[in-house]
Amino acid sequence: MCTLEKRGNLFILTFTGENQHRFNPNLIGSLLSLLSQVKAEATRGSALITQAQGKFFSNGFDLDWAQAAGSEQGAAERLHHMVDLFKPVIAALLSLPMPTIAAITGHAAAGGFVLALSHDYLIMRKDRGVLYMSEVDIALTIPDYFNALFREKIGDASVRRDFLLRGLKMKGDEAEKRGVVEAAYGGEAEVREASVRLAENLGKRKWHGEVYAEIRKGLYPQLSAILGLTHKAYTIARL
Amino acid sequence: MCSLEKRGNLFILILTGQNGEHRLNPNLFSSIISALSRAKAESTRGSALVTVSHGKFFCNGFDLDWVNAAGSDEETQQRFNLLLDYLKQLVLAFISLPMPTIAAVNGHAAAGGVVLALCHDYVLMRRYRSVLYMIDLDLGIKIPEPFMALFRAKISGSARRDLLLRGLKIKGEEALKMGLVEAVYDGEEEVTNAGIKMADDLAKRTWHGEVYAEIRKGLYSELCDILGIASIPIATPKL
Numbered sequence: 001m002c003t004l005e006k007r008g009n010l011f012i013l014t015f016t017g018e019n020q021h022r023f024n025p026n027l028i029g030s031l032l033s034l035l036s037q038v039k040a041e042a043t044r045g046s047a048l049i050t051q052a053q054g055k056f057f058s059n060g061f062d063l064d065w066a067q068a069a070g071s072e073q074g075a076a077e078r079l080h081h082m083v084d085l086f087k088p089v090i091a092a093l094l095s096l097p098m099p100t101i102a103a104i105t106g107h108a109a110a111g112g113f114v115l116a117l118s119h120d121y122l123i124m125r126k127d128r129g130v131l132y133m134s135e136v137d138i139a140l141t142i143p144d145y146f147n148a149l150f151r152e153k154i155g156d157a158s159v160r161r162d163f164l165l166r167g168l169k170m171k172g173d174e175a176e177k178r179g180v181v182e183a184a185y186g187g188e189a190e191v192r193e194a195s196v197r198l199a200e201n202l203g204k205r206k207w208h209g210e211v212y213a214e215i216r217k218g219l220y221p222q223l224s225a226i227l228g229l230t231h232k233a234y235t236i237a238r239l
Numbered sequence: 240m241c242s243l244e245k246r247g248n249l250f251i252l253i254l255t256g257q258n259g260e261h262r263l264n265p266n267l268f269s270s271i272i273s274a275l276s277r278a279k280a281e282s283t284r285g286s287a288l289v290t291v292s293h294g295k296f297f298c299n300g301f302d303l304d305w306v307n308a309a310g311s312d313e314e315t316q317q318r319f320n321l322l323l324d325y326l327k328q329l330v331l332a333f334i335s336l337p338m339p340t341i342a343a344v345n346g347h348a349a350a351g352g353v354v355l356a357l358c359h360d361y362v363l364m365r366r367y368r369s370v371l372y373m374i375d376l377d378l379g380i381k382i383p384e385p386f387m388a389l390f391r392a393k394i395s396g397s398a399r400r401d402l403l404l405r406g407l408k409i410k411g412e413e414a415l416k417m418g419l420v421e422a423v424y425d426g427e428e429e430v431t432n433a434g435i436k437m438a439d440d441l442a443k444r445t446w447h448g449e450v451y452a453e454i455r456k457g458l459y460s461e462l463c464d465i466l467g468i469a470s471i472p473i474a475t476p477k478l
Contacts, residue, residue, distance in 0.1 A: 076474040139447035141473045147457045157395045
């Protein structure tokens with residue numbers, strides 16, 4: 001499952017347990033609810049870190065749950081349902097009124113990678129864990145908002161092609177070199193420390209959360225449009 | 240003209256013909272488009288296509304001799320427009336091909352020849368004796384929209400400006416640095432063999448061709464919008 005912890009100005013969202021942290025309707029529901037809580041309790045100087053225990057950050061949608069439908073048609077429907085349910089999670093992250101950091105200490109695949117990529121900053125392990133869009137390998141097309149996220153977050157066309165069309169499993173050092181993540185560190189502890197340091201540094205700027213969110217939406221206009229996020233004009237005199 | 244050879248799971252498209260520059264005229268265009276249709280019809284899971292050429296040129300662009308041999312100014316313009324139409328059909332055919340595609344660029348590629356190379360998912364090139372040259376600016380010819388969309392889809396950052404707005408003759412190492420090509424090789428035989436090897440490696444992933452093509456279309460969605468084609472979601476995962 002997932003838990004939310006408050007540490008000073010930091011909100012820490014953790015996928016608990018040694019499992020693959022796969023997204024099924026339950027986990028998605030919890031995530032949405034916790035993100036609402038974060039938004040409600042946000043103040044200037046807040047920041048969010050999303051992290052996970054164990055070998056996986058998240059391995060994407062719960063395909064076992066989809067297959068438990070009992071038929072190919074049923075599985076496709078359940079999968080489609082999860083793609084729809086997950087969209088508000090990404091929308092919530094895109095409109096969260098504070099800086100967000102994904103502390104990736106394990107594998108992030110498909111929906112799991114998408115969740116990570118929906119954060120402002122990605123910090124990853126150098127020695128363990130890969131970023132991987134498994135869809136091409138399991139014969140699934142990419143949902144429109146996943147495509148929009150990749151288009152607007154990853155500037156390099158070859159990197160986008162390598163993830164989506166080649167099913168590349170990218171390790172931390174390559175991800176850092178190719179600009180997919182902010183930084184890659186040698187171990188789990190370093191990743192967590194670096195994430196907290198970054199969150200605290202960003203928090204010290206005491207940004208106005210709603211303005212931060214509006215600027216973020218402006219950075220990713222296509223994605224925001226697909227997620228149904230509207231834009232507000234904000235003028236605040238800060239003297 | 241061109242020929243299509245089948246070698247196991249690989250389709251090898253060879254630009255042949257006495258015309259060493261492999262210039263694009265209605266005959267060569269029809270020949271290539273026809274070969275691509277055949278590859279599509281005979282494709283299976285694990286198919287791949289590699290395009291190779293021999294001699295000093297990969298493809299030196301439109302057959303301007305044929306265009307200029309027209310009887311009147313009006314007919315000259317019509318012939319040129321016809322070639323633009325054919326090039327558009329070529330881009331369409333490549334974008335929808337249900338298998339990974341590789342161009343093994345053995346020699347010079349200019350204008351339409353650069354478009355031809357960039358239609359492929361991956362481009363390999365010779366280190367020396369081979370340049371990519373968008374000659375259009377130097378010749379005073381505008382680059383119409385569907386092809387601009389192809390450049391926007393496939394090339395990022397200042398590389399795009401350097402290719403289109405600077406009249407550069409881009410050699411292998413530079414093309415590699417700019418992210419236009421995947422890798423460079425020392426001789427014609429080396430680049431051709433590398434193309435075949437890469438096709439082989441990608442074929443071994445046994446991707447589901449239809450899904451692969453739809454993911455590609457999603458990846459290049461702006462180009463597809465301009466070409467007037469849509470991508471279809473497919474959700475029958477092979478687990």
